[in-house]
Amino acid sequence: MSTHVASATGSQALLSPRVVRSAVLPVIQQQISVLEPSLARICGYHLGFIDEHGDPSRGGDGKLTRASLMMAVADGVGLRPEDVQSQAAAVELLHNATLLHDDIADTDELRRSRPAAWKVFGASLAIHAGNALQILGLRIVVDDSGPGHKEIASSFTEAIGLVHAGQARELTLQPGSDAGIAAYEQMVKEKASALLECSLGTPAMRAGKPEHVLAALRGAGRHLGIALQISNDVEDIWGDPAVTGKPIRGDIERRNLTFPVLVALSADSPAGDRLSRLWHADSVTAEHLQALADLIDEAGGRHTAQRLSRSHLDSAVEHLGRAGLSPTATAELTTLFDRIVNRAA
Amino acid sequence: MSTHVASATGSQALLSPRVVRSAVLPVIQQQISVLEPSLARICGYHLGFIDEHGDPSRGGDGKLTRASLMMAVADGVGLRPEDVQSQAAAVELLHNATLLHDDIADTDELRRSRPAAWKVFGASLAIHAGNALQILGLRIVVDDSGPGHKEIASSFTEAIGLVHAGQARELTLQPGSDAGIAAYEQMVKEKASALLECSLGTPAMRAGKPEHVLAALRGAGRHLGIALQISNDVEDIWGDPAVTGKPIRGDIERRNLTFPVLVALSADSPAGDRLSRLWHADSVTAEHLQALADLIDEAGGRHTAQRLSRSHLDSAVEHLGRAGLSPTATAELTTLFDRIVNRAA
Numbered sequence: 001m002s003t004h005v006a007s008a009t010g011s012q013a014l015l016s017p018r019v020v021r022s023a024v025l026p027v028i029q030q031q032i033s034v035l036e037p038s039l040a041r042i043c044g045y046h047l048g049f050i051d052e053h054g055d056p057s058r059g060g061d062g063k064l065t066r067a068s069l070m071m072a073v074a075d076g077v078g079l080r081p082e083d084v085q086s087q088a089a090a091v092e093l094l095h096n097a098t099l100l101h102d103d104i105a106d107t108d109e110l111r112r113s114r115p116a117a118w119k120v121f122g123a124s125l126a127i128h129a130g131n132a133l134q135i136l137g138l139r140i141v142v143d144d145s146g147p148g149h150k151e152i153a154s155s156f157t158e159a160i161g162l163v164h165a166g167q168a169r170e171l172t173l174q175p176g177s178d179a180g181i182a183a184y185e186q187m188v189k190e191k192a193s194a195l196l197e198c199s200l201g202t203p204a205m206r207a208g209k210p211e212h213v214l215a216a217l218r219g220a221g222r223h224l225g226i227a228l229q230i231s232n233d234v235e236d237i238w239g240d241p242a243v244t245g246k247p248i249r250g251d252i253e254r255r256n257l258t259f260p261v262l263v264a265l266s267a268d269s270p271a272g273d274r275l276s277r278l279w280h281a282d283s284v285t286a287e288h289l290q291a292l293a294d295l296i297d298e299a300g301g302r303h304t305a306q307r308l309s310r311s312h313l314d315s316a317v318e319h320l321g322r323a324g325l326s327p328t329a330t331a332e333l334t335t336l337f338d339r340i341v342n343r344a345a
Numbered sequence: 346m347s348t349h350v351a352s353a354t355g356s357q358a359l360l361s362p363r364v365v366r367s368a369v370l371p372v373i374q375q376q377i378s379v380l381e382p383s384l385a386r387i388c389g390y391h392l393g394f395i396d397e398h399g400d401p402s403r404g405g406d407g408k409l410t411r412a413s414l415m416m417a418v419a420d421g422v423g424l425r426p427e428d429v430q431s432q433a434a435a436v437e438l439l440h441n442a443t444l445l446h447d448d449i450a451d452t453d454e455l456r457r458s459r460p461a462a463w464k465v466f467g468a469s470l471a472i473h474a475g476n477a478l479q480i481l482g483l484r485i486v487v488d489d490s491g492p493g494h495k496e497i498a499s500s501f502t503e504a505i506g507l508v509h510a511g512q513a514r515e516l517t518l519q520p521g522s523d524a525g526i527a528a529y530e531q532m533v534k535e536k537a538s539a540l541l542e543c544s545l546g547t548p549a550m551r552a553g554k555p556e557h558v559l560a561a562l563r564g565a566g567r568h569l570g571i572a573l574q575i576s577n578d579v580e581d582i583w584g585d586p587a588v589t590g591k592p593i594r595g596d597i598e599r600r601n602l603t604f605p606v607l608v609a610l611s612a613d614s615p616a617g618d619r620l621s622r623l624w625h626a627d628s629v630t631a632e633h634l635q636a637l638a639d640l641i642d643e644a645g646g647r648h649t650a651q652r653l654s655r656s657h658l659d660s661a662v663e664h665l666g667r668a669g670l671s672p673t674a675t676a677e678l679t680t681l682f683d684r685i686v687n688r689a690a
Binding site: 106128134138139145169323 | 502503
């Protein structure tokens with residue numbers, strides 16, 4: 001991955017995952033280390049620093065997507081990496097807090113190809129661990145005194161509140177053509193876009209950039225989040241578990257109303273009608289899930305989802321272009337946006 | 346209750362629950378009302394504004410202990426109620442967030458004489474609702490711009506982080522004489538004292554009082570929390586469910602290592618030895634729980650707990666005296682401290 005970015009920009013790429021990791025992971029590890037011991041252990045496991053026995057581990061520590069975005073924008077507005085280093089750690093702590101709680105709420109048993117934290121340590125401690133991660137992230141921005149700190153702290157707390165709203169909205173989605181799809185879009189703007197908007201916007205606030213720059217960056221984050229979530233929905237049904245780190249078709253096994261499903265259920269076609277009947281059957285056999293996947297595809301769910309994801313990715317790049325970042329940073333971020341949405345490519 | 350306070354102070358008591366309620370509840374209700382609808386409903390239920398069907402309700406909305414303390418101290422340092430009104434709402438939102446999550450983590454089925462929120466709405470949505478309450482509380486202090494706002498926001502985030510640590514530590518307590526009791530004390534300082542310290546300290550920060558005033562008030566909160574928690578532990582075993590709003594002996598049914606139990610288990614006496622043997626039996630019959638309660642009493646757990654709770658209440662009042670608040674406020678707070686710890690009296 002680092003080779004790819006370096007060749008795309010022709011420079012010592014700021015986006016190099018190695019650079020981001022070496023800036024952010026020590027901050028996160030230091031934060032975790034002062035937690036109450038059982039919380040430190042669960043959070044360390046969830047973040048991939050240790051395995052379930054407490055031994056050092058190098059797997060499972062995510063892609064630091066949000067930290068990478070923040071640090072690339074920082075470069076594009078003339079900041080040094082250390083100007084947003086702790087905020088980049090904070091957004092990753094918050095993102096991971098939401099994953100830890102969401103896995104409990106959704107009874108998802110795998111995260112990044114390893115057993116989810118609640119499966120290893122129990123749901124009770126995992127609830128407190130998710131809270132601990134959330135507060136670690138918020139304490140960084142609340143205790144910060146750098147330029148724009150008040151606006152940044154406010155945007156972080158607003159964003160994490162929106163993620164909780166989106167997580168709840170996702171649990172209460174109902175099928176039913178337009179209303180269902182509208183609720184889905186609202187849910188995604190909260191659950192997937194909010195922290196991305198925050199990641200892209202933070203360096204602009206730190207650098208004291210004018211409102212239109214912040215608005216352009218936040219707009220990019222909003223569209224990037226929608227593109228990413230719809231792409232994840234497609235990956236759940238037709239993706240490669242080795243890439244997603246999750247069992248295939250977990251969403252349709254649980255009958256989650258993801259975007260391709262909502263599109264297909266509202267399709268006025270024989271495949272859509274057949275899907276509506278089979279969707280409510282209890283079966284979770286591989287054959288039944290395959291039949292559902294085929295009907296979703298046939299009713300247009302896959303095609304419409306892929307097209308809409310691409311369209312939101314294009315909009316994200318378009319908004320990014322309006323932010324007036326340095327050409328190098330714009331190019332790096334464009335590459336990064338594409339890699340985030342099309343990670344399997 | 347309001348009559349009691351009014352007669353104790355001989356004035357239009359600031360501590361009157363009615364006054365505190367009318368200052369704080371509208372702020373909380375307004376905050377809740379803008380949440381995602383399913384979260385608004387769960388939080389509204391948990392806070393006692395509505396019943397499980399969504400109809401208006403007047404039961405189950407707690408005692409606003411932390412808001413009452415904050416507003417009484419505010420009066421004592423020369424602030425108006427509106428100077429800390431939103432912070433008083435914030436501390437109640439945070440406290441309730443911890444209760445909502447703790448009920449899930451502990452599978453407690455009753456809260457304030459009503460089914461716990463997770464029993465009514467399911468654990469998944471209740472996890473997100475607890476997060477939503479937590480963020481509502483933190484947003485109030487993060488977005489505030491009044492005097493001392495940065496120090497106040499920092500103390501709130503620190504305090505809620507300590508509560509999570511204490512909740513986790515409680516789940517991992519081990520019996521075993523001194524080590525067990527030391528871990529218990531650490532747990533209580535985090536779980537019970539942190540938000541009380543924050544409640545008592547906030548008005549001093551807002552009023553720009555010197556460090557020794559803040560230290561005295563925080564010290565009062567620390568001892569008050571320990572006195573309250575030990576008193577709650579005693580109430581669980583020998584209290585009146587009509588007062589506690591919880592089934593009696595829930596803690597010993599789940600074999601939680603509360604203070605009287607830790608004391609009794611480490612007693613070098615026949616009753617202590619007998620308790621150690623019976624404690625690990627699976628039985629949860631009323632007879633068995635009664636036998637455990639009698640042995641805890643016989644081994645000195647009840648007496649030691651009551652004595653220690655009283656001693657910490659005395660220390661809380663002593664620290665309060667050093668804060669140099671107005672005599673009226675000091676008298677009101679002394680009455681309030683006593684009522685908080687000895688609510689059944």
